[in-house]
Amino acid sequence: MSTKDATARLAFEVVKTACSNCNLRELCLPIGLEADELRKLDELVSTRRRLKRGDYLYRVGQDFESIYAVRSGFFKTDVLIEDGRDQVTGFQMTGELLGLDGISSEVHTCNAIALEDSEVCAIPFSHLEGLSRQIHTLQHHFHQVMSREIVRDHGVMMLLGTMRAEERLAAFLLNLSQRFKARGYSPAEFNLRMSRDEIGSYLGLKLETVSRAFSRFQDEGLLSVHQRRIRILNTAGLKKLMSHQRL
Amino acid sequence: MSTKDATARLAFEVVKTACSNCNLRELCLPIGLEADELRKLDELVSTRRRLKRGDYLYRVGQDFESIYAVRSGFFKTDVLIEDGRDQVTGFQMTGELLGLDGISSEVHTCNAIALEDSEVCAIPFSHLEGLSRQIHTLQHHFHQVMSREIVRDHGVMMLLGTMRAEERLAAFLLNLSQRFKARGYSPAEFNLRMSRDEIGSYLGLKLETVSRAFSRFQDEGLLSVHQRRIRILNTAGLKKLMSHQRL
DNA sequence: TAAGCGGGTTGACGTGGATCAAACGCCGGG
DNA sequence: CCCGGCGTTTGATCCACGTCAACCCGCTTA
Numbered sequence: 001m002s003t004k005d006a007t008a009r010l011a012f013e014v015v016k017t018a019c020s021n022c023n024l025r026e027l028c029l030p031i032g033l034e035a036d037e038l039r040k041l042d043e044l045v046s047t048r049r050r051l052k053r054g055d056y057l058y059r060v061g062q063d064f065e066s067i068y069a070v071r072s073g074f075f076k077t078d079v080l081i082e083d084g085r086d087q088v089t090g091f092q093m094t095g096e097l098l099g100l101d102g103i104s105s106e107v108h109t110c111n112a113i114a115l116e117d118s119e120v121c122a123i124p125f126s127h128l129e130g131l132s133r134q135i136h137t138l139q140h141h142f143h144q145v146m147s148r149e150i151v152r153d154h155g156v157m158m159l160l161g162t163m164r165a166e167e168r169l170a171a172f173l174l175n176l177s178q179r180f181k182a183r184g185y186s187p188a189e190f191n192l193r194m195s196r197d198e199i200g201s202y203l204g205l206k207l208e209t210v211s212r213a214f215s216r217f218q219d220e221g222l223l224s225v226h227q228r229r230i231r232i233l234n235t236a237g238l239k240k241l242m243s244h245q246r247l
Numbered sequence: 248m249s250t251k252d253a254t255a256r257l258a259f260e261v262v263k264t265a266c267s268n269c270n271l272r273e274l275c276l277p278i279g280l281e282a283d284e285l286r287k288l289d290e291l292v293s294t295r296r297r298l299k300r301g302d303y304l305y306r307v308g309q310d311f312e313s314i315y316a317v318r319s320g321f322f323k324t325d326v327l328i329e330d331g332r333d334q335v336t337g338f339q340m341t342g343e344l345l346g347l348d349g350i351s352s353e354v355h356t357c358n359a360i361a362l363e364d365s366e367v368c369a370i371p372f373s374h375l376e377g378l379s380r381q382i383h384t385l386q387h388h389f390h391q392v393m394s395r396e397i398v399r400d401h402g403v404m405m406l407l408g409t410m411r412a413e414e415r416l417a418a419f420l421l422n423l424s425q426r427f428k429a430r431g432y433s434p435a436e437f438n439l440r441m442s443r444d445e446i447g448s449y450l451g452l453k454l455e456t457v458s459r460a461f462s463r464f465q466d467e468g469l470l471s472v473h474q475r476r477i478r479i480l481n482t483a484g485l486k487k488l489m490s491h492q493r494l
Numbered sequence: 495t496a497a498g499c500g501g502g503t504t505g506a507c508g509t510g511g512a513t514c515a516a517a518c519g520c521c522g523g524g
Numbered sequence: 525c526c527c528g529g530c531g532t533t534t535g536a537t538c539c540a541c542g543t544c545a546a547c548c549c550g551c552t553t554a
Contacts, residue, residue: 079401083490087405101401103394110401129387133380140376146393147350153400154326154348154357158334160407161451165541196502204408206542211503227502227550243330412511443532456511458533474520474532 017048017071017121027095027183028069029123029141037135044131045069045121057098057112057120064102066122070094073118074193077101077110078201088202090152091115091176091194094183100149115193160204163242168203169213170238173223177232188235192228264295264318264368274342274430275316276370276388284382291378292316292368304345304359304367311349313369317341320365321440324348324357325448335449337399338362338423338441341430344392362440407451410489415450416460417485420470424479435482439475 019030020038030041048071051057057068057075075092089110092098102108103125132139159168181187192199196207196214203210217223222238224231232238266277267285277288295318298304304315304322322339336357339345349355350372379386406415428434439446443454443461450457464470469485471478479485 079405081405081409081490085405085409087401087408089401089404100394101398104391104398105395109398129383129390133383133386136376136380139380143376143393144351146390146397147347148352149397150393150400151348151351151356153397153404154334154336157336157400157403157407158326158328158332160404161334161448162328162332195500201408207502208504208543209541212541215503243328453512454532455513455534458531459511462533 017045018042019045019121022071022121024069024071024095029097029138029145031141032137033135034137037137040131040135041138044127045123046127047122049120049122051114051118051120053114053116055114057114058102058108059111060108062108064099064106064108064125066124067097067099067102067128068112068120068122070096070098071119071121073120074115075112075118076115076194076198076202077112079110086201087204088194088198089156091202093179097145097149100146115198156202165203165205165209166213166216167242168205169199169210169217170241172199172203173230173232174235174238174242177235187232189229189231192230264292265289266292266368269318269368271316271318271342276344276385276392278388279384280382281384284385287378287382288385291374292370293374294369296367296369298361298365298367300361300363302361304361305349305355306358307355309355311346311353311355311372313371314344314346314349314375315359315367315369317343317345318366318368320367321362322359322365323362323441323445323449324359326357333448334451335441335445336403338449340426344396347393347396362445403449412450412452412456413460413463414489415452416446416457416464417489419446419450420477420479421482421485421489424482434479436476436478439477 019025019028019041020035022028022030025031025038030038033041049057049068051073058064060080070092072094075098076088077090077092077098078086078088080086092112098112098120099108101110128142132142159171163171176190176192177187180190194202196210199205200207200210205213214223214225217238218225220237222232222234222241224233266272266275266288267282269275269277272278272285277285280288296304296315298320305311307327317339319341322345323335324337324339324345325333325335327333339359345359345367346355348357375389379389406418410418423437423439424434427437441449443457446452447454447457452460461470461472464485465472467484469479469481469488471480
């Protein structure tokens with residue numbers, strides 16, 4: 001997938017959008033807003049963008065002017081260092097926000113890439129700031145979203161800093177499961193949108209280690225795994241595994 | 248140091264404070280505010296608190312109502328899991344903010360502990376939201392601070408996910424160095440406020456590994472180390488070490 | 495139908511850092 | 525001045541995960 005293709009397509013795939021009749025409004029920024037406030041938000045969320053699998057929503061170094069709400073699909077964000085190493089910093093699904101990293105320096109500091117065909121709402125940031133000066137609820141909710149991102153990052157730091165391979169994978173799967181559940185999908189059966197390599201990058205492991213951990217989970221009857229199709233058979237077992245004292 | 252001692256002392260050590268004549272105002276929340284705006288901020292920043300080494304500024308589970316700006320001293324924040332493992336999520340120095348994690352759930356999700364005698368300004372969060380609805384500059388600056396925290400966390404994730412022990416320690420020291428420099432202290436010579444164990448926890452390493460890495464750096468002439476006293480002798484060498492391709 | 499390819503699995507082996515253990519230096523108290 | 529305690533250093537050993545390599549599976553293309 002060439003960059004030019006992606007950029008060209010993006011330029012045209014914009015659609016007028018409206019929060020007030022979006023079925024994600026309980027999951028996304030509009031939480032708790034009154035009808036008239038929701039109308040104001042509609043004006044704010046100016047455009048929708050469609051992306052194909054592999055397209056970049058934004059790249060490191062690109063000017064920041066909007067944050068994005070995932071309307072459908074699945075994303076990853078990653079950061080790079082010169083020598084080629086990279087780290088997946090998160091996976092984002094419907095109702096989650098992308099681009100908060102760009103606020104600090106007016107420039108995006110990570111890449112956001114669609115892992116399947118996706119759709120996002122672009123929210124021009126200066127407008128969001130303007131509106132959140134008027135709507136207290138929106139302001140507070142936005143602050144909570146940013147704070148939640150910080151808390152999530154602390155969880156990942158804990159995972160990377162103290163957990164062993166199987167614990168990391170268990171934590172990862174339980175987190176995904178719970179997020180699918182919150183969106184009305186089965187918490188027990190889902191398919192992964194990311195490769196073993198991407199999971200490994202997120203968890204600070206090599207893809208072989210991820211693959212082996214999957215196999216061991218399957219052997220122990222905790223899951224069934226077929227390629228990217230996951231069925232969780234023993235949630236309690238996975239949870240127990242996570243809190244196993246390090247020997 | 249017992250908890251009760253700390254809590255009792257904290258209750259009394261409150262002092263009226265003012266941003267407008269604080270010599271940190273170029274480093275802290277007031278950046279870029281006009282004189283009259285600064286006066287409003289003064290009313291906001293209600294109290295100052297002194298802490299002794301080892302005191303908790305706040306604890307996991309405690310109700311969130313203020314964020315804190317470090318006026319002097321040095322802090323660490325950490326998170327725990329049931330089985331006793333813990334992860335230091337950050338070290339905070341003068342001008343940096345503490346407590347952003349609490350916004351999302353109205354409850355603190357990490358502990359903040361003074362690593363030396365310290366002083367903080369308490370900023371009641373609801374007041375901050377109120378004022379930032381009036382002062383655009385303040386609002387934007389606050390968003391930048393939160394975003395910067397997210398970017399910093401991504402850096403730590405990169406460190407924990409992809410770097411080896413010596414690279415982590417080099418990155419850590421260079422970061423400290425640069426932060427001391429920004430505060431007008433020597434970037435080359437400083438003393439660490441935290442133990443090897445705390446460094447290890449932050450970097451996802453055991454204290455022995457940290458100690459060995461220090462020794463090796465010293466052998467290679469990159470630093471001189473005497474207990475917690477650090478002198479950086481070869482910044483370029485440390486930087487090069489950081490970007491060494493993994494074999 | 496074959497051939498190519500990208501992603502996933504599995505095995506054999508190497509190694510960086512954890513673990514265990516001992517000793518050292520610094521510091522405060524008797 | 526000695527003593528005990530804590531943080532740190534250093535050495536010896538171990539093991540979880542990385543590395544390297546072969547192979548497999550499902551999909552696409554010729």
